[in-house]
Amino acid sequence: MTERNxxxxxxxxxxxxxxxxxxxxxxxxxxxxxMFFRRVPDGGGYAIMAGVEQLIEYFNNLHFSEEDIAYLRSRKCFSESFLNYLRDFEFECDVWAVPEGTPVFPGEPLVTVAGPMIQAQFVETMILLTINHQTLIATKANRITRAAEGRTVLEFGSRRAQGYDGAILGARAAYIGGCQGTACVLSDRDYKIPAGGTMAHSWVQMFDSEYEAFKAYADIYPDNCVFLVDTYNVLKSGVPNAIRVAKELEAEKGIRARGIRLDSGDIAYLSIEARKMLDAAGFEDMQIMASNSLDEYLVRDLLVQGARVDSFGIGERLITSKSEPVFGGVYKLAAVEDENGEIIPKIKVSENVEKITTPHFKQVYRLFDNKTGKALGDVLTVHDEQIDASLPYVLFHPVYTWKQRIVTDYTVRPLRVQLFKHGKCVYNSPDVEDIRKYCIREVDTLWDQIKRFENPQTYFVDLSKKLWSCKNELLEACRI
Amino acid sequence: MTERNxxxxxxxxxxxxxxxxxxxxxxxxxxxxxMFFRRVPDGGGYAIMAGVEQLIEYFNNLHFSEEDIAYLRSRKCFSESFLNYLRDFEFECDVWAVPEGTPVFPGEPLVTVAGPMIQAQFVETMILLTINHQTLIATKANRITRAAEGRTVLEFGSRRAQGYDGAILGARAAYIGGCQGTACVLSDRDYKIPAGGTMAHSWVQMFDSEYEAFKAYADIYPDNCVFLVDTYNVLKSGVPNAIRVAKELEAEKGIRARGIRLDSGDIAYLSIEARKMLDAAGFEDMQIMASNSLDEYLVRDLLVQGARVDSFGIGERLITSKSEPVFGGVYKLAAVEDENGEIIPKIKVSENVEKITTPHFKQVYRLFDNKTGKALGDVLTVHDEQIDASLPYVLFHPVYTWKQRIVTDYTVRPLRVQLFKHGKCVYNSPDVEDIRKYCIREVDTLWDQIKRFENPQTYFVDLSKKLWSCKNELLEACRI
Structure with a gap:
């Protein structure tokens, strides 16, 4: 894999x-x-954390080359002693993050960086860029795979991605969020995201007839026959030719064709009719793939209409998260230490109430109900607070504080892991395959109400009493 | 610059x-x-071509490493002789493209590749990915700078970009489309896109008071003082502190502060009030910058409201083209050669009329009116046709063929340049600075009706009689 600084x-x-x-x-x-975010794209109930592995690579590579120093000097606004500092730069921060594949919610710190002001500030842009992008795509992929209700969803969007990393790391994020694979070869070579694909319309056009094009394909790839049937006419030409070649393949080599792909037209109608034709010809096992500017809404709508689609290839609307292409993560100062090493919490006030930050160096806990295994809520605490699961815990709403809920018989888990300790990496990123499985398990801990597309329930993200008091004191002090 | 294969x-x-x-x-x-596209994003009248330099880099670097071959072999579906072909791969295609910065229109071939089927097909994904992405952002930047009516527009979106190249090359494309600069340092170092910036809210928070934060900044950067005035209260605190420090800077060093930046709140109201305060204090030359989730619609709306903004910092809505984040370029077979080297035009039919392709190996001409200098229309011809500007030319609508227009006293210019000749690069990409200037000049050749945001006039993209006849014959032949 090419290393980039x-x-x-x-x-x-x-x-x-x-x-x-x-x-x-x-x-x-x-x-x-x-680093935290304020709302879930598409009005969803949760996002899927992604991008941590690339963030770790960035921190590990953080250094300034002579070329960088020369460029900065040419800007004529930095001191030579600062440029010398950069030349000898060593990353000294502590970094914590929510592991990739975890469902995350507005207001909770996904990444926390603690270290020399000069360093902890500097890494802002790359933290946001990395996590915002991959979390956006993983979240969208999770929505689309949910809409597909167990059917296969493949990411097909490279050609419409916003830049090369948009394609490559977008495929990675889509896989974490639930896709079963990608069309992007580089993502397979470098990130082990299973890549696949068969033929474009131009393949069909290059032969004198559709039948010859399918036949040529079956000769070369007898084990991987998915025929693209919409170059001329799906029901009059494409499906009959696919069936003809499938029969010949069976007769000649005893191999069953895998399926057909529909890339245009009325997918609901065509898939139902194609299914009948395939079944009538004895090819009940041939699958139907659909791939025409789809997203979670169209997938759901197709299934409501009774479309007989076994797998979906999703392009531009996944790889750009077209309906909402921005994940609005921000990176805000939460505390500084004074000369004596005491942590002074900092708050950023705003006339927009939802833009007020939660101060202090914090910890994040997720509580699970022992009976159902379901997540009950997340609690933000001051960094040194523990939650003793042998005692009942009072969850209370940070704004409507009379809304309280006492939970018992629960398990508590710190939501984040430490990535860097004084600049040294102390975390091994899991394989992307394991991240994907972990994501499926963790999403399973959410109640269905959180998962629906329209008006999902708001998941509890509460503050401990101690943190709530700290925030309120700072807010009172700000009042002019 | 890091080379990536x-x-x-x-x-x-x-x-x-x-x-x-x-x-x-x-x-x-x-x-x-x-490669062509079917509609302009955001319902606009034209797009701005971008990404050609990166496409050239891609073609120049096209080769398969031993690692690539090993990966492909592991997939167990490619023949050894094919893998050997890849090992010795040499790019042999001819490539033509519209130069970067040119206004382009639906239906015209922006890129044409001619060469061995195996190669001309293979490069599809990267051509689309490269041109789709940068053309999308250049087009959006052009809209936003138009809305700003001569005011400075800076690209500030790295943190919300879709991946690293989304930020880096997005800044490049935004500059081509009309932005005056970026916040992205890497784009400056590698692509000479002027980068700038001053302070974040965290800078203001790190000092004991807003005044001290501004004062510290002015001490270090007396020539580049743009104070971020919305950390606490714009009119009660931010602007008065900016004025106080500006007065001290003038008294102590005889240097004028450059301006203030508004990043939240009611920009229209705050900019008008801040302008009054700055003027009353004798700082008529201090500029006001605004930067809060803006796009062309909000910029225009601010100006309609009389906002006193001198420059705009545009983030997520530019770097992702948020309102329409996909540029739908496609790559279609137009012709093949038979054994005798004769070009056989190919057409792709579709039930969607706008998805029918224009066949044949083509040339694209742009006609300019000699009196006004304005572009009259583009004409697609068969590759070997010339347009003799000494004779009148009949522009006619390819669907409503009775709609004709005879043009005289015009200049004709081939719209595209050859990038590669039998696999060898024969084109030098201009400096990005020159591309940006060229773009401004070329957009000036468009009538205002083409440039408006709502319901722009459709620019003429016509076919020569010869090409129109060729297309019609193929369509007739397809009729079943």
Missing amino acids: LTMLTDFYEFTMANGYFEKGIGNRRAYFD | LTMLTDFYEFTMANGYFEKGIGNRRAYFD
Whole structure:
């Protein structure tokens, strides 16, 4: 895999601020930053965390080359002592993150970075870019696979992705979120995302007839025959030719054709009619794949109409999350340490209530009901708080504080893992295959009400009493 | 700049088809493919071509490493002779493309590839991915800069981009389309897109007061003072502190502060009030920048409301083209050569009339009115046709053929350049700075009716009589 140094993939103001902290002698003050998001795309009930492996690569590669230093010097606004600092840069931060594949919710810190102000600030752009992108696509993939109700969903969107990484890492994120594979070969070679595909319309056009095109394909790939049947006329030509070649394949080699693909037209009608024709010809096992600008809404709608589709190839609407192509993660200062090493929580107020941050260096816990195995809610606490599962726990709403719920017979799990300890990586990313399985298990812990597309229930993300009090005190102090 | 070999960034079916053509002995048959699009995003009147330089890099780098061969062998569906062909792969195609920065229209071939079937097919995914992405962003940037009516527009979206190239090459495309700069440092280092930026809210929060934060910034960057004024309260605190520090900067160093930035709240109201305060304090030259989830519609709306904004920082809605995040370019077979080297035009029919392709190996001409300098229309011809500008030319509508227009006193220009000749690059990409200037000049050749956001006039993209007849004959022949 090609290693790229993405250290310079950052907003220019990260450098002006870094140099500024350096010059003012406060660059080494320890600061705490949280990455979190405020709402789930498409009005969904949860998002699927993704991108942590690439974030770790970024931190591990963080360094400034002589070329970078020369570029920065040419900008004539950074001091030589700062450039020397960059030349000898060593990453010293602690980093925590929610593991990939975990369902996550608005308001909870997905990534926390603690370390020298100058460093903890600098990594903002890449943390947001990496997690925002992959979480967006994993979340969309999870919606689409849910709509497909157990049918296969494949990611087919490379050609419409927003840039090369949009395709490559988008395929990875889609797999984490639930897709069974991709069309993207590079994602298979480098990230072990199973890639597949058979033929385009141009294959069919290159032969003198559709039959000859299918026949040629079956000669070469007898084990992987999925015929694209909509180049001329699906029901009059495509399906009959597919059946004819499937029969010959069976007669000549004893191999069953895998199926057909519909890439245009009325998928509901055509799939139902094609199914009848395949069944009547004795090919009940031949599958029907559909792939025409689909998303979770169209997939669900097709199934409501009784479409006989066994697998879906999803392109542009998945790889760009077309209906909502932005995951709005932000990265905010949560605390700084004073000279004595005491943590001073920081809050960012706003006239928009939902833009007020939750201060302090925090921990995140997820509580599971022991009877059902279902997730009860997440609790944000001050970093050193523990939740003792042998005692009842009071979940209460951070705004409507009279809304309380006492939970008993539960298990508690810290939601995040530590990735870096004083700049050294202390976490091994799981295989993407394991992440995908973990995602399926974790989504299973959510109640159906959280999972529906329209008006899902809001999952509890509450604050501990201690954290709630801290936030309120800071809010009171801000009142002018 | 890090070189990446993106040869394997392709759909798996490109390989199954390539191996298939190879095995059937038709891999070297010469084929002609066109890349074109069917509609302009956001209902616009034109798109801005971008991505050609990256496409050239891709073609120049096209080769298969031993690692790639090993991966393909592991898939157990490709012949050893095919893998040997890939090992010795040499790109032999001819490639033509519309230069970057050119306004382009639905239905015209933006890229044409002619060469051995096996190769001309294989490059489909990367041509589409590259041109679709950058053309999407350049087109959006052009809309936003048009809305800003001469004010500065900067691209600020890295953190919300869809992957790393989405940020890096998105900044490049945005610059081509009309932005004056970016926040993305890597795009500046590698692509000479001017990057800039000053401070985030966290800078302001890190000091004991807003005044001290601004003062510290002015100490270090006296020549580049743009104060972010919305951390606490824009009019009660942010602007007064900015004015105080600006006065001190002037008194102490004789330097004028550059301006202030608004990143939240009611930009129309706040900018008008802030303008009054700055003017009253004698800082008529301090500029006001706005940057809060803006796009062309909000920019236009702000200006209609009389907002006093001098420059716009545009993030997620530009870097993802949020309102329409997909550019739907397609890549279709247009012709093949027979054994005698005769070009056989190919058509792809569809029940959707707009999905019917225009067959044949084509040329594209743009006609300009000599009196006004304005573009009159584009004409697609068979490849060997010339348009003699000394004679009147009849433009006619390809569907409503009675709609004709005779043009005289015009200049004709082939719209495309040749990039590769038998696999060798014969084109030097211009500097991105020159592309940007060229784009401004070329957009100036479009009538205002084409440029408006709502219901723009449809620009003429016509066929020559010869090409129109060819298309009609093929359509007649398809009729079942």
